[in-house]
Amino acid sequence: MKHRWTEAAQPKPLKLLCGSLAAAVTLIFAPVHAASPGDPLAAAGRWEGATNGSASTPPMGWSSWNAFRTEIDEAKVLGAAQTLVDTGLAKLGYRQVNIDDGWWVKRRTGDGRLQIRTGIFPSAATGGPDETSFKPFTDKIHAMGLKAGIYTDIGRNACSQAYDLHSPNLPTGTTAEREVGLEGFVTQDINLYFKEWGFDYIKIDACGLADFLPGSDLVKKQNYRAQEPLIERGSINRTDIKAVRERYEEVAAALQAARPGNDYVLSICAWGMANVRSWGKDVGNLWRTSADITPSWTSMLHNFDSAAKRALYAGPGHWNDPDILHIGHGEFDVANPVEVRSHFSLWAMINAPLLVSYDLRNGPASFLEVIGNPDVVALNQDKAGHQGVITYDSDDAQIIVKTLGNGERKAVALFNRGASPAPVTLLAGHLKLSDSAPVTLRDLWSKKSTTFTGEKEIVLAPHETLVFEATGKRQLENGVYLSEIPGSINVAVDGTRQPQLDPTVHRMIDPWSSTRSGGSRPQYAGWGGAQADTTPYGQSLQVAGQVFESGIGVLSNSRLQVKNDAGYAELTASVGVDDSTENTRQPVRFYVYGDGKLLAESAPLAFGAKAPRLKANIRGVKVVELVVRGTKSDDALPVVATWGDAQLTRAAGAGI
Ligand code: GLA
Numbered sequence: 001m002k003h004r005w006t007e008a009a010q011p012k013p014l015k016l017l018c019g020s021l022a023a024a025v026t027l028i029f030a031p032v033h034a035a036s037p038g039d040p041l042a043a044a045g046r047w048e049g050a051t052n053g054s055a056s057t058p059p060m061g062w063s064s065w066n067a068f069r070t071e072i073d074e075a076k077v078l079g080a081a082q083t084l085v086d087t088g089l090a091k092l093g094y095r096q097v098n099i100d101d102g103w104w105v106k107r108r109t110g111d112g113r114l115q116i117r118t119g120i121f122p123s124a125a126t127g128g129p130d131e132t133s134f135k136p137f138t139d140k141i142h143a144m145g146l147k148a149g150i151y152t153d154i155g156r157n158a159c160s161q162a163y164d165l166h167s168p169n170l171p172t173g174t175t176a177e178r179e180v181g182l183e184g185f186v187t188q189d190i191n192l193y194f195k196e197w198g199f200d201y202i203k204i205d206a207c208g209l210a211d212f213l214p215g216s217d218l219v220k221k222q223n224y225r226a227q228e229p230l231i232e233r234g235s236i237n238r239t240d241i242k243a244v245r246e247r248y249e250e251v252a253a254a255l256q257a258a259r260p261g262n263d264y265v266l267s268i269c270a271w272g273m274a275n276v277r278s279w280g281k282d283v284g285n286l287w288r289t290s291a292d293i294t295p296s297w298t299s300m301l302h303n304f305d306s307a308a309k310r311a312l313y314a315g316p317g318h319w320n321d322p323d324i325l326h327i328g329h330g331e332f333d334v335a336n337p338v339e340v341r342s343h344f345s346l347w348a349m350i351n352a353p354l355l356v357s358y359d360l361r362n363g364p365a366s367f368l369e370v371i372g373n374p375d376v377v378a379l380n381q382d383k384a385g386h387q388g389v390i391t392y393d394s395d396d397a398q399i400i401v402k403t404l405g406n407g408e409r410k411a412v413a414l415f416n417r418g419a420s421p422a423p424v425t426l427l428a429g430h431l432k433l434s435d436s437a438p439v440t441l442r443d444l445w446s447k448k449s450t451t452f453t454g455e456k457e458i459v460l461a462p463h464e465t466l467v468f469e470a471t472g473k474r475q476l477e478n479g480v481y482l483s484e485i486p487g488s489i490n491v492a493v494d495g496t497r498q499p500q501l502d503p504t505v506h507r508m509i510d511p512w513s514s515t516r517s518g519g520s521r522p523q524y525a526g527w528g529g530a531q532a533d534t535t536p537y538g539q540s541l542q543v544a545g546q547v548f549e550s551g552i553g554v555l556s557n558s559r560l561q562v563k564n565d566a567g568y569a570e571l572t573a574s575v576g577v578d579d580s581t582e583n584t585r586q587p588v589r590f591y592v593y594g595d596g597k598l599l600a601e602s603a604p605l606a607f608g609a610k611a612p613r614l615k616a617n618i619r620g621v622k623v624v625e626l627v628v629r630g631t632k633s634d635d636a637l638p639v640v641a642t643w644g645d646a647q648l649t650r651a652a653g654a655g656i
Pocket of ligand 1: 065100101158159160205269271291292
C-alpha cells in the first residue's frame with residue numbers, strides 16, 4: 001500500500017518522556033522532524049485533497065435505477081427531466097439526470113464502438129443500422145438546463161449481466177460484443193461519452209471485477225469471459241485494493257484529458273469495498289460506501305451508517321455516497337411520510353448526493369414537499385461542505401450536527417432509529433454553543449421556532465427525524481474547533497495498517513440472501529479512520545483522565561491537512577495518547593506544520609502522560625498539517641492519539 005510506515009521515516013527517540021516534561025523535547029529527539037524521501041508523514045506544504053471534477057456541492061438530480069432498474073426508456077428519462085423543470089426542482093439544484101444500467105445493446109465488432117439500444121432510446125438512431133449516438137438526447141437535456149449522466153462498469157461486464165438476467169435490456173451478441181464495460185476501452189469509451197455524446201457525469205460500477213468468476217455457473221451459462229476477482233466481496237484481505245484503485249485512476253486520467261475544463265463528475269460505485277473510503281476522495285467526486293439500498297428501514301440504516309462516520313473523508317468536490325434515495329418505494333412510499341422525511345433529512349445532513357429515483361412523472365405532491373424543502377436542500381448544498389458529525393451516538397437515537405458556513409449557524413438532526421418513541425435531550429453543548437445563552441431552533445419541516453437555554457427535551461416519534469437550524473452564542477467566539485469543519489480537512493494519511501471492517505454499521509437481514517447467509521456483514525473498511533469528536537474506534541476523547549468534548553481522533557503515523565482559507569491566526573490543541581488505546585506501550589509525538597514548515601511539536605508522549613497544549617502561529621498560513629508519529633514497528637498496533645480541543649482562532653492568545 002502506498003502509505004506504508006517505513007523505519008527510515010521514523011525519528012529516533014533517545015529516551016522516552018512522560019508527563020509534563022514537554023519542554024525538554026527538542027533535545028531528546030534527533031532529528032526533530034526529519035522527513036526522508038517517500039515519507040508519507042512529511043508535510044506536503046500544499047493542499048493534497050482532490051480538485052478534479054466539478055462537484056463542489058453534493059450532486060443533486062434523478063437516477064433511473066431505483067425507479068426502473070434496467071427497464072428504462074427515453075420517455076421515462078425525459079419525463080423525469082421535464083418534471084424536474086416543471087416542478088421547480090431543477091431551480092432548487094436537481095439538475096442531474098442519470099441513465100443507469102440497461103441502455104446498451106452491444107460493443108461493435110471491429111472498432112469497439114458501443115451501440116445504444118435504439119428500441120428504447122429512439123433519438124439515438126442517428127444514421128444507419130449500426131450508427132447510434134446519445135448526442136440528440138444530451139442536447140435535449142442540456143436545452144432544458146439540466147446535466148446528463150451515463151453508467152458503465154470498470155470491468156468487462158456490468159452488474160445487470162450478473163444480477164438481472166431476466167432483463168429485456170441486457171447486451172446481446174457474442175461474448176466480446178456483450179463486453180460493454182470499460183476494460184480495454186477506457187480512453188475510447190470516455191471520449192465517446194464525454195467528447196462525442198456530451199455527458200457530464202459518469203457512474204462506474206465494479207461488478208466486472210467481482211462477479212464473473214472462473215468456473216462459475218454464471219460464466220459458463222452466459223458464456224462470459226471469466227475474470228479472476230480483483231474485488232472479493234467477502235474478503236477485504238483478498239481484494240486487490242491497489243489494482244482496483246489503479247483502474248479508477250486510469251479513468252480519472254482519461255476524464256481529465258477529455259474534459260480539461262474539469263466539467264465532469266466521476267462517481268465510483270464499488271459499494272464501499274476495496275477500501276474505497278480511504279482513496280475515493282483522491283480519485284473521484286463521490287464513492288459508494290455500501291451495498292445497494294433497498295426500500296426498507298433497516299437497509300436505509302445500514303447505508304446511512306456506512307457513510308455517517310466518515311465526515312473527515314468528505315468535503316467540497318468529494319462526497320461519501322450511501323446510494324440513491326429510495327423515496328417512493330416500499331417503506332418509503334406515500335403511506336410512510338415519517339420515514340420519507342427521515343431518509344431525506346439524513347442524506348441531507350451527511351452531504352450525501354440527493355439523487356431521487358422514483359417515477360417522477362407520477363409522483364405524489366407530498367414527495368415534492370419533502371424533496372423540494374428548500375431549507376433542507378440548502379443545508380445539504382451549503383458551500384462550505386462540512387458533513388454532519390454524529391455528536392451523540394446510540395443504537396436508539398442519534399444527534400447529528402452540521403456546521404453551515406464558518407460556523408455562524410448550525411443544523412442539527414435528532415434521529416430516532418427505533419420503532420418506539422425516543423426521549424432526547426439536546427444540549428447547547430452538542431451544538432458547541434454556550435449553555436448560558438439562548439439557543440434558537442428553527443424546525444426546517446414545520447418552520448416553527450423555539451428558544452432554549454442549556455438543554456431541551458424532545459420526544460421523537462418512532463423513526464422520526466427532526467431537523468433544526470440552530471443559532472446561539474458560539475463556545476468559541478473567535479474561532480472554530482477542527483471537528484466543526486470536517487470539509488476543510490483532508491485526511492492525507494490516516495494511520496490504519498490493515499483495512500478493517502467497521503463493526504458499528506447496522507446489520508439488516510440481508511435483502512438478497514435473507515437468513516441463508518452469514519448475515520449482512522459490511523464489507524467496507526473504515527474502522528480506525530480519523531474521526532471528529534471521537535477516537536477512531538468511537539470512544540470519547542480522553543487523555544490521562546482529561547475528557548475532550550471536541551477534538552480529532554487519529555491513529556499514530558497519521559497526517560491531516562487543514563485549509564486555512566478563513567485566515568485564522570493560531571492553532572491550539574491538547575495532545576496525547578488516548579486513554580482508550582490498546583497499544584499502551586509506545587509513545588507518540590505530535591507536530592504542527594504551516595505550509596510545510598514546522599511550527600510546533602510535542603515531547604514524545606506515553607500512555608498516561610498529561611496532555612500538553614500545543615500552540616502554533618498560523619498567520620498567513622494556507623495549509624496546516626497535523627502529524628502524529630509513533631511506533632516504527634509494523635507488528636505493533638497503532639496508538640490511538642488525540643488532538644483534544646483542537647481549534648483555529650482569530651487572534652493569537654485567544655482560546656476557549
Ligand atoms: C449495481 C449498483 C447499482 C446499479 C446496478 C445496475 O448493483 O450498485 O447502483 O447501478 O448495479 O445494474
